[in-house]
Amino acid sequence: MAWVSLFSGGKDSAWALHRALDDGLPVARLVTVHPDEDSFLYHVPATEIAGLAAESIGIELLEIESSGHEGTDSSARGDAELEPLERALRELDADIDDGLTGVVAGAIESEFQTSRIEAMCERLDIDLFAPLWQRDPRTLADAMLAAGFEIRVIAVAAAGLDESWLGRTLDAEAFDELEGLNDDYGVHLLGEGGGFETLVTDGPQMERPLKLDYKTEWDGVRGRLRITDAWLGDS
Numbered sequence: 597m598a599w600v601s602l603f604s605g606g607k608d609s610a611w612a613l614h615r616a617l618d619d620g621l622p623v624a625r626l627v628t629v630h631p632d633e634d635s636f637l638y639h640v641p642a643t644e645i646a647g648l649a650a651e652s653i654g655i656e657l658l659e660i661e662s663s664g665h666e667g668t669d670s671s672a673r674g675d676a677e678l679e680p681l682e683r684a685l686r687e688l689d690a691d692i693d694d695g696l697t698g699v700v701a702g703a704i705e706s707e708f709q710t711s712r713i714e715a716m717c718e719r720l721d722i723d724l725f726a727p728l729w730q731r732d733p734r735t736l737a738d739a740m741l742a743a744g745f746e747i748r749v750i751a752v753a754a755a756g757l758d759e760s761w762l763g764r765t766l767d768a769e770a771f772d773e774l775e776g777l778n779d780d781y782g783v784h785l786l787g788e789g790g791g792f793e794t795l796v797t798d799g800p801q802m803e804r805p806l807k808l809d810y811k812t813e814w815d816g817v818r819g820r821l822r823i824t825d826a827w828l829g830d831s
Contacts, residue, residue, distance in 0.1 A: 598624040598692045599725070600658070600685065601700035602713075604639035605646045607747045607766075608702030608728055608786065610796040611740055613653075615727040616700045617801060623700065624692065625658050626650050629681055632663045636670050637677040637709055641751045641793050645806065645826050652802040652828055660684050674712055682716045689720060698723030705730065705788050733785035737771045746798035746805065751820040754791035756781035759814040761792065762821055793820075804828040 601613045603626040616623055628646040631638040650657035662680045689696040699717055703710040703726050710729065717724045728736060740747065747766040752758075756777040764770060777783040783791050798805035809825040 597622050597697045598694070599698050599700055600625045600627050600688065600696060601655075602627050602629070602702065603646060603650070603657070604628060604643055604702075605649045605795050606639050606702075607740060607745065607794045607796055608704060609639070610649075610702075610745065610799060610801070611736065611743075612700050612702035612725070612727055614743060614745075614799065614801050616725055619725075619727075621698075621700065621725065623655055625688065626653070626655050627658045627660065627681070627684070629660045629662045629677075631677060635662075635677060636674050637712065638662065639793060641820055642795050642823055645795060645808075645823065648806060648826055648828055649796070649802065652804045652806070654803060658684060658688065670708070674708060678712050678716060682719070685716075685720060685722075689722070696720070696722050698725055700725045700727075702726075702728055704728045704733070704736070704786060705784075733788075734771065734775065737766075737785060738768075741766075741768060741771075744798070744800050745796055748795050748797050748808075748821075749792055750795045750823075751793040751818075752791070753818040754781065754783045754787075756783050757792055759812065759819055762812050762814065762819050763810070766794065804831045 599621045601623050603609045629638050630643050660680050662677050701713050749761050749764045752761050774785050807827050807829045810821040810823045813819050
């Protein structure tokens, strides 16, 4: 048996990986897709850090470049962005002894993303493990914190989220504030839909924490951390 886990370095993919390992799934590869800045399908910021995270986790990383086609509608772009991933998994299925068993994904509520991954798995005749799918967001958030996840906000793009959130570590107090922002502005507690993006800098699956140097970029409406250096700290 061999599973692959889609891995951006963000909290959702990291939690899906943690759940897979905790359930005893033999994850043979992490798979990081490096998309265009305006991806319709994938987590975008700081995917270049995934290699360091994979080193800390101790699972081999497969990296894939993906882009949509300009001028096409969202559905066609999503399909186009998926093609390099499906092609790479088909090749990996042929290379691994006895082939791939399944894919681990961190989807929560996005039908746009999940329907495409499900269809891809059907075409490849492999299983899909999506442990976050349609789970209560606060339950997921509390479980991540209880497991020891250190989660850093690296991009914000939603009303109610200002520059002070950039670089902030998400703890119970931060999630309480996000629940209030959900009531006031509709901000999803876990950033679903791109309201904010995260990077897991430490967790139970990591032997060593991620350390970052960065600059903050803020245009008055949205912003991100521009990571200038990253390394693994002491265990």
